[in-house]
Each structure stands twice: as structure tokens, then as C-alpha cells.
Amino acid sequence: MSEAVIRVEGLAKDYDTPAGPFPALKDVSLDVAPGEFVAIMGPSGSGKSTFMNILGCLDRPSRGRYLLAGRDVAKLDKDETAALRNRTIGFVFQGFNLLPRMSLADNVALPLVYSAIGHEERLARAGAMLEKVGLGGYAGSLPSRISGGQQQRVAIARALVNDPRLILADEPTGNLDSHTSEEIMGVFRALNDEGITVVLITHENDIAQHARRLVRFLDGRIVEDRPTLQPAHSPPTLPSAASGRHPLPREGGRGEGPPC
Amino acid sequence: MLGAMLREAWRAMGANRLRTFLTMLGMVIGVGAVVLMMAIGQGAQYAVAQTISSMGSNIFVVLSGYTSVGGVRTGGGSAPTLNVSDAEAIAELDGVDTVAPVHWGSVQMVRGPNNWNAWVHGTVPAYFDARSWPVAEGGAFTDSDLRAATRVAVLGRTVAQNLFGDEDPVGKTFRIGQAPFTVLGILAPKGQNLEGRDQDDLVVMPLTTAQRRVFGTAFQGSVRQILVKASAPEVMPALERNMESLLRQRHRLREGADNDFTLRNLTAVAESAAATTRVMSLLLGAIASVSLLVGGIGIMNIMLVSVTERTREIGIRMAIGARERDILAQFLLEAVIISVIGCAIGLGLGLGGALLANQLAKMTVVVSGSSVLTAFGVAAGVGVFFGFYPAKKAAGLDPIEALRYQ
Numbered sequence: 026m027s028e029a030v031i032r033v034e035g036l037a038k039d040y041d042t043p044a045g046p047f048p049a050l051k052d053v054s055l056d057v058a059p060g061e062f063v064a065i066m067g068p069s070g071s072g073k074s075t076f077m078n079i080l081g082c083l084d085r086p087s088r089g090r091y092l093l094a095g096r097d098v099a100k101l102d103k104d105e106t107a108a109l110r111n112r113t114i115g116f117v118f119q120g121f122n123l124l125p126r127m128s129l130a131d132n133v134a135l136p137l138v139y140s141a142i143g144h145e146e147r148l149a150r151a152g153a154m155l156e157k158v159g160l161g162g163y164a165g166s167l168p169s170r171i172s173g174g175q176q177q178r179v180a181i182a183r184a185l186v187n188d189p190r191l192i193l194a195d196e197p198t199g200n201l202d203s204h205t206s207e208e209i210m211g212v213f214r215a216l217n218d219e220g221i222t223v224v225l226i227t228h229e230n231d232i233a234q235h236a237r238r239l240v241r242f243l244d245g246r247i248v249e250d251r252p253t254l255q256p257a258h259s260p261p262t263l264p265s266a267a268s269g270r271h272p273l274p275r276e277g278g279r280g281e282g283p284p285c
Numbered sequence: 286m287l288g289a290m291l292r293e294a295w296r297a298m299g300a301n302r303l304r305t306f307l308t309m310l311g312m313v314i315g316v317g318a319v320v321l322m323m324a325i326g327q328g329a330q331y332a333v334a335q336t337i338s339s340m341g342s343n344i345f346v347v348l349s350g351y352t353s354v355g356g357v358r359t360g361g362g363s364a365p366t367l368n369v370s371d372a373e374a375i376a377e378l379d380g381v382d383t384v385a386p387v388h389w390g391s392v393q394m395v396r397g398p399n400n401w402n403a404w405v406h407g408t409v410p411a412y413f414d415a416r417s418w419p420v421a422e423g424g425a426f427t428d429s430d431l432r433a434a435t436r437v438a439v440l441g442r443t444v445a446q447n448l449f450g451d452e453d454p455v456g457k458t459f460r461i462g463q464a465p466f467t468v469l470g471i472l473a474p475k476g477q478n479l480e481g482r483d484q485d486d487l488v489v490m491p492l493t494t495a496q497r498r499v500f501g502t503a504f505q506g507s508v509r510q511i512l513v514k515a516s517a518p519e520v521m522p523a524l525e526r527n528m529e530s531l532l533r534q535r536h537r538l539r540e541g542a543d544n545d546f547t548l549r550n551l552t553a554v555a556e557s558a559a560a561t562t563r564v565m566s567l568l569l570g571a572i573a574s575v576s577l578l579v580g581g582i583g584i585m586n587i588m589l590v591s592v593t594e595r596t597r598e599i600g601i602r603m604a605i606g607a608r609e610r611d612i613l614a615q616f617l618l619e620a621v622i623i624s625v626i627g628c629a630i631g632l633g634l635g636l637g638g639a640l641l642a643n644q645l646a647k648m649t650v651v652v653s654g655s656s657v658l659t660a661f662g663v664a665a666g667v668g669v670f671f672g673f674y675p676a677k678k679a680a681g682l683d684p685i686e687a688l689r690y691q
Contacts, residue, residue, distance in 0.1 A: 083604060083684045104608045111606020122601045122688070126300055138289045139606040147289075183605065 028095050030191050030222045031057035031080060036089035037245075038075050049075040050086070051245040059190070062217040063224045064233035064253070067242030073226050074195065076242065080224065081114055081193050082106040094190060111139050115184025117194035117225075121176040123168040123183075129155060130164035133182045140187060154182035158212060174205035181212055185221075192216060194225035198232055210235040294619040297591070305623065308587045311580030312627025312667070313634060316660050318573035320635025323656045325642060326566025328649035333562045336478065337555035342417065343382070343521060344552060345513040347375075347528065350545035365507035366545040369492070371535060372511045378527050380520030385412040386508040388492055390500050396448040396459040403444045405488045407495020408512075415514040423455035423470030426491050434493035436466045441487035442474045461499055466490070518552065525550060580627070581667040588620050588675035599679050600687025613680040620672020621665055628664030632657060 036053040039046040050072045057063055067073045078084035079091060082098055091098045094113055098106065110116070123132045134151035142150075155161050158178040160171075168176055177197060184192055194213065198206035206229075214235055217223050227233050234253055241249035298305045349367040372386040388407040393400060406412070413425055426437050438459075445454050445468075454468040475484040490499070492508070513528065515521045529548055536545055592599070599612055639650040 078685055081604070083688075104610075107603070107606050107608040110604060116604050118604075118688070122597075122604075124598055124601065126296055135602070136605045139602075139608070139611055144288055187606075 028059075029056045029092070030059050030061075030094055031055065031224070032090075032092040033080075034090045036076075036079065036086045036091060038072075038079065038084070039087045048245055050079075052089070053245070053247055054089075055240065055247065055250070057222060057224060059222055060217070060220050061222055061224075062213070062235075062237045063240055064236035064238070065224065065226045065240050065242065066228060066230075066233055068228075071242040072245040073242045077193060077195055077224075077226055081116060082109050107139070111136055112187050113190055115181075115187070115189040115192045117177070117180050117184050117192060117197045119196040119199040121168070121173070121180045121200070123176055123179055125168055128165050128167060129160065129171070129179050132168065132179060133186050135183060136187045150186055151182070154186045155179070157185070158182045172205075173201055174208060177201065177205075177209050178212065181209075181216075185216070190222060192221055192223045192225075194223065196226050196228070198227065198229070206232060290615055290618055291622075293615055294622050297595075297619055298623065304587060308583055309623055309627040309630070311583035312577075312624050312664060313580075313631040315573070315577030315580035315667075316628045316631025316664055317635040317638065318576045318631075319570060319663070320632055320652070320656065320660055321638040321642070322569035322573040323566070324635070324639035324650040324652045325648060326562075326569045327651035327653065327656070329562045330559065330566055331651045332649045333555075333559050336476070337552075337559060338417070342552065343515040343518055344415065344550075345515065345521070345525065345528065346549045346551055347371075347511040347513065347532070348547040348549070349507070349509050350547070366536065367508050367511060368506040369508060370506065371532060372508065374531060374535060375511060375513055375528055378524060378531065380516050380524045382514040382516040383411040383415045384514075385409050385415045385512040386492060387412065387510040387512060388495050388500065388508045389510070390495075392461050392488075392499060394444070394448060394459050394461055394488070396457075399448050399450070401444060401447040403441070403447075403486050403488055405438075405490060405495055405499060407490055407492040407499070409492055412489065412512065415512045418475060419473050420470040421473040422453075423468070426469055431491045431493055434491060434497050436464055436490075436494060436498060437469045438466045438488050438490040439470045439472055440468055441472050441485040441489075443483055443486040444488055445471050464498060521550060521552065577663065577667060581624070581671040584620050584623055584668065585671035585675060588616060588672055589678070591619075592616065592675050592679040595679075596682065596687045596690040599682050600684050600690065603682070603684035604688060609680040612682075613676045616676035616679045617669060617672045620676070621668035624664045624668030624672075625661070628661055631664075632660055635660075 033053060033055045036050055037048065038050040039048050041047075053072075053076060065073050065076070075084065079086050080093075082093070082101075085099065093109060096109075098109070101109070123129075124135070127135070130148060130151045133154050134147040137147040137150060152161070152164055155164055158181055160175060160178055160182070163171060163175070163179075168179065171179070181192075181197075192213070197213070198209055201209060210232060213223050213225065217237075223236070225232075225236065233239050236253055239249065239251055239253050240247055347367065349365065367386070369386050372384050375381060376384040385408050389404055391402055391404050393402050409431060410425055410427060412418075413420060420439055423439075425439055426435070430437055440448070440454060448454065448459055449457065455470060456468065458465045458467050460466070472485065472487075472489070478484050496506075513524075515524050525548060529544070532546055532548075533544065538545065602612060636652060639652055642648045643650045
């Protein structure tokens, strides 16, 4: 097995509150291998969001070690962690978090602006990513003109545009109906089939069943870590390195036109 | 990268056009006021400089003393205490360029149906050089006119107009009493002096002619004034001391006795006038700068609002890899763009205002390239200075907090 994408050892995070330090995470250890698809579950306040923020280099742990792709994040300065967020990690949020005044193409191209990539190449790669998530015809539209499911596809395209090794998704289906949720999970599965490591937070069991491994948090600790039963999937330890960039499944059933 | 940031800034400014416009208006008014006030201040300085140069540069004036008859003292220049040999002695001193003794008085002149009263300056040909005052039409009198005391004169513009009207006076004659005088030339117009007196209301003729044929002084060779032109401004203080001791010695004045002459440094008088205008123009600029400052504070205020409004956007940008300096640069650029565009518009309005002041109020205005460049520099500086704090605040946001912000 190759080097872990994520290696967490004895991770702890305390928040300062008026009543004294509150431990949000207590001694969490976890390894995620390349090509894994992990769902993190747990009730609110269990520490899963704090854990996700630390994985995403948005927050720093109080104690313990976090190695992202073999690099100790604690030893990196702010610019280096920004570069990690830019190139190694792709974020997908519950609220989509597209910039409302920008066209979809500009939204998708935004991470490339911070990797100093030229205008032409930015637009070409953003166009290719929109194509990949099935929204090729919408490059010039504004986010407000498309549905929530489509917005989340655009957000996924943005997360993918800089070829990250890891996708971190914080309740990506939390604002979507069950049918659209299934479609978005289909997109994540297809990405995972291409070899991209996916870690997502969810509180819905049937969403978690799309992953291959389930980690459950409670009171700042991991209380369960087991494979899900996914007959449709190939084993996580054998990422399909040969598989090319085939298009992901398109949004089905609701037609291709703008929804409103 | 810069192209993308410029488009970002443009988009952000376009999202709230009225607000952007009002913010810009602060800069427009500030820069416009500074440009206009600088144009008026520099115009005043220019006008004073013109007047000063019309007096001639590096000039001393030595006036003869006063007479005291029964305790009634007459003014300076009325007693015959200076004479031509004093002027000749001064000419020998170090640092003297030219010396022109002047004897003056006012006389009535007649030409056909016209008559006019004006000052006559009887002097030597060096007078025109000492006062930097060229003869515009015709010519000046010469040393041989001086020796022969010929009846010739050079007219100031005002006198020429009043005596001759539309005629060309050169070569024609006018009378003083019964004696005819030939006009050799017309002086270039000089305009008002610092006190507002018309310097062109004057007739210049050879000293000997004035003394013997016009005023008929009882004291042969006495003059009322000696103009002394120094060779350079640096030698003037030493020359002033040397002239004073020379004249005291020549006039045999005892230790402690008052001078029977008055020595004046015209350049010093002019410099104090110039300094007054300089202070006034600085004051105008300073008052106008206050409005620029207010404009800058307006930018800072709006940028702070903008940072708060776009907190979530900042969080998103940080999450997808923006470094602190990217965020800082984005907001700073926006502030600078607002101030520079505002500056360009303000510059146009300020220049238009200066043009109006010139056309309607007949004010002298001067717009220099350096004042335009200064305005742009200051505007960019104001943008950076007042944009920096909001931009720093944006860059220092915690990405997690920013992402949660509603």
C-alpha cells in the first residue's frame, strides 16, 4: 500500500470558552490511503466539522500530528498551507459557496487564479471541468440562474480544476433533495473511480452508504471505523489507475435546459 | 494575475455602482479642489514674479536725503545730497554691474491739442539695462546725447498714448514749456509695480538735459536717486555695507551722525512680497488637502463596509487557496482604482474650474505638469493609505469564521 494521503496521529483540538478550554477533539488517529472513499458521520458537536477543518488546513490542531500527502502541516507557514488548499485539496461545501457575481466558468477557474495560471488556460480548464460535470453549456451563466444540484456540480468542478489528490466535502448533499443527492453522490463515486481520494461528512446513512469506509465520531473521538457494504464498487486499495478522464454521469431526468 | 485582479475589482465596483460613485465623488472633490487651489496659488506667485522681474533684478536704490527747514522735514530724495560723482565712485566698487544716477521731477508736456503731466527721469543710457527695461520701438539716447544735453526723450507707453494718441511718436516732437523735444523711442510696457503705480507713465531723457533744460537745478550735478545693479544676488549684502561706508566717507559724516541718504534693497522688498504669496498659496493648498483627506476617509469607510459584506467571499477564496497577500492586494487594488479614477475626474474638473477662473474672473492661473503628477501621486497614496487598513483586516480574517459568516 502506498503512502497515506491523510495520516492523523493523536490529534486533539481545544476551543477556548469563557468556561475554560473545551475539548472538541480528543486523541484522534486515522489513516486514509490513496483512492479511499470515506464518509464521516456523527451527531452535531461530535467534532467531525472541527476534524474536517483541520484536514482542510483551515484550522490547526492543539496537539497531535497531521501529515497531508507525507508533509507535516504543522511545519508549514500560512502561504504553504494556502498552496496546499489550492493544489492538493479540493473543497466542496454544503452551501455550494459559489461567488454570486461571477460566471460559472470564472467560479470554476478561481483556484487557478491563485496558482498564477494565465487567463486563456484558466478558461480552457474551467470549460473542460464544467463539461466533465455535465454543465458544458452554462459557462457564461451566473450561479443564481441554475438549480442547487447544478450549483453543487459547479462547486465540484471548481474543487477539481487544479487536479487535487483529495476532495473534502462537508455535507455536500445537506441542501439538496434526495434525488439530486443521489446524483451528486454519483459524481463523487465516479471521481473516486478515477483514483481521487474523497472524504465527506454526512449525517444521512444512505448517503454514507455510497462511500467505501465509514468513520463515526462521538464526543471528539472515533467510535466506529468499518468498511461499508458496496458491491457496486471495486476494492478501495485498487484505484483504477488505467481509467482515463471519462465524463461523469450527467444530471438525469430533469432535462438540460436552465431550470428557471 | 493582475489582469484577473483588475477584473475582480471592476466587478466588485460595478456591483454597487451608486456607492462606488459616491465614494469616488469624495476623491473627485478633493483632487479638484487641490488642483484648482494650486493653479490659483501658482498663478498668484507667477503674477508677483512677473512684477518683480519688471523692477529689474539685483537692484539697490540710493535716495538722497531730506531737507529740514524750520523743523519741517521734506521727503527722501528732496535734498541735493547725492551727485553724479557719488555714482561714479559707487561704480568703482566690487560687485557692481551698472550704475544709473537719476534726477526726476514732474512736468507738463504738450503735443498739438494734447497735454499731459508725467514724471521725467533724467539719467544715463545704463538706466535701461539697470531696470531691465528695453526700448521697444525706435532707440535710446547715447553718451553723446548726454554730453551735449540734446533735447531728446524716450516715452513710456502711457505717456505716448496720452500725447500722441494713434500717431507713431518716434521721430516726432513735443514741448516742455517752449522747448521742443524729439521722441527717440518707446519703452516696452511694464505694467504696475508692487504698489499698483503705473510704471509706464514716464519720460526718460539724458541726465544733463533734465538738469539744465528742464529742472534747472541750483546744485550742478546733483541727483535724487542712484540705481545700482549688483552683478549677482550673493554679493548684495557686502555691496550694501560697502556703499554705505563709501557714501558716509564721501559726505564726511561723523561717527554717530545720521545718513544723509537712504539705501534700499528692492530685491528684498520683492522677496517679501513673493514670500507672502507663497504662504497664501500653501494655505490654499492645505485647506484643499483637507477635502482630499475627507475623501480618503470616505474610501476607508466604504472599504470597511465592503470587507464586512464580502466576509463569506473572502472565506471561500481562502479555502480554495488565496494567500493573505492575494486578499490584501485585491482590496488594496480596489481602493487604489477608486481613488485614481476619482483623481482623474477631479483633475478634469479642477482644470476646468481653473480655466473658468481665468476666463470669467480674469485670474492668473498656472497649471504645471508637476502639480498634475503630484495630484495623481497623492491620490494613489491616499488609496493605498486608506485602503490598507480595510485590506489588512480582510486578509487577517480567520477562514473558518469567514466561511460561517452569513
